[in-house]
Amino acid sequence: MAKDNNTNKKPKFSSWWIYGSIIVLLIGFQFFGSSNLSNTKKTTTSELQEYLRNGDISKILIITNTNQAKVFLSDEALQKDVHQDVNIKPWLPSTGAVPQYVLDYGDLQIFQNEITEIKKENNLDTIVEFDKESNLFMEMLLSILPFVLIIGIWIYLMRRMSGGGGGGAGGQIFNIGKSKAKLFDEKTDTRTSFKDVAGLEGAKEEVEEIVEFLKHPDKYTSLGGKIPKGALLVGPPGTGKTLLAKAVAGEAKVPFFSLSGSDFVEMFVGVGASRVRDLFKQAKDKSPAIIFIDEIDAIGRARGKNNFTGSNDERENTLNQLLTEMDGFGTNTNVIVLAATNRADVLDKALMRAGRFDRQIYVDLPDIRERKEIFEVHLRPIKTSEKLDLDFLARQTPGFSGADIANVCNEAALIAARKEKKAVSKQDFLDAVDRIVGGLEKKNKIITPGEKKTIAYHEAGHATVSWMLEHAAPLVKVTIVPRGQSLGAAWYLPEERLIVRPEQMKDEMCATLGGRAAEKVIFDKISTGALSDLEKVTKQARAMVTVYGLNDELGNLTYYDSSGQTDYSFSKPYSEETARKIDIEISKLIEEQYVRAIEVLKENKDKLTILAERLLEKEVIFKEDLEKIFGKRPFEKEFDEKGQEIPKEAVEDALVSEKTSAEPDKEEENK
Known part of the structure; x- marks a missing residue:
């Protein structure tokens, strides 16, 4: 066993050894080819001049381009004691004569004249030669270096673009066109099952059928049916599209290729199409298999949009290859494509047609019953101090997605840990909802008493108007403690409606304008604190006029384009006269609700003042405080255990039956 371990631990061969050896040889060649290792000595x-007068020098070689002179001694001079230091033979052979001395001279003319004068005085036959020295190696290196650098940078970029790491003798240079999809192993990688997906019954049923197709294809093909080629998961962010795909990977027990739409996009032409081909080739080889492409809108956008240059678009080439592959393989290959996006309106029509994505599965935001199931899933690992009312938590989180609910549970656990608690309580969950919806609480923010009073009346105005209007959302909590970017906030529990009527939208707009109306009624002044309120009502009014056709002046018209084509046009779908009319109707609608809010607050000015004073005192008030001031809300709705609204007639009947059953008891007491 030890022998095997040692064998496995041997270092792998690396191409860097070859590069290093070449560099060492080149340096050695330059080093050994020079006179650095000879016995040449520097002189002055x-x-x-002294050696020349003594007749010791046989030749002087003057290098004109380096201002250096090489001195060669005669054989007789080498036997003298004064030159014994340079009379040692070099330990490496040399191709040419090696000088014994070398010196740097200054001015060439002066140096040459001095040598000529000494030669004449002493009648010497010393040879004086002139030459230019060149380094062939350095010249060759300098000429090759730019090409070496360019090739090196190109290899580095190719390695980086293709994902780094090994993969054979050429590295990853030629693997850039390979698919980057991750292949999940059903035995180790995937742990998610359909039990971990709460709610989404309709979407889950469709996806479960796809898994059944792969497990038992004969059940459907025996009747002449064909296995669908693709299913598109569409829905808002955080609703569980990717989670559904993970559950499919865990349940199908077949090879599952997962990647993002952006994995196809590269800076090199043709790479995206090459990766699509390689991906489908791998899937066919391992069929039956599932391919999951997350955020497919990265490559699936409609062709011909925003291509003003008229040049070749790499994304369009990738999409064309994807369309060909999806429509190209036969029905017996058992390869199904799953894709997810929250921008189905921008996808190409050719991608959405039957035969490619046969099914479009809409994954919507969860309703109150589904939110309860999602809470049950995410509360499993959390240690709670009491049995939580999940119906209450589900009602407190309208419009929350599955990801938001998971965040609420995690945030509640963090808040409880911050407070040194041993378990998570109901209040921690409410604080978590406030933290996510309103932002971080800022108790240390400096606010003047005048500003605080204005904020209190502003929030009290919201609460009062919403309490007095039938279709406005019922209030849950009001606070003047700053959170996030807001100086105060009011929490409502909106009714979950599938359709909205004009009177309901108008009541909501009126309640939203209640803050500014309260400032006008109490202080006869208005401030900039209503910015978010004005933004909200303006969007609502514009939607009523231009989208939903709820305006009598414009009639039953809508300028909303569900296909998203108007995003790419530079002109409005209506004339300038209609645009002026739209602006007038929007302004009229908002001003009507503002006047209405002022009238409601004037009628309840005394109660508004009491509510604002209590808000200044406590900083946070709840629904119970409003009931003490205004009395029971006449439009209050009752809910059953499942969160469904109980009709008002049923509540009245229950009260009548309770009253009649109590009457005989009173008669017995009288007797």
């Missing part, structure tokens, strides 16, 4: 001009 005065010593040179």
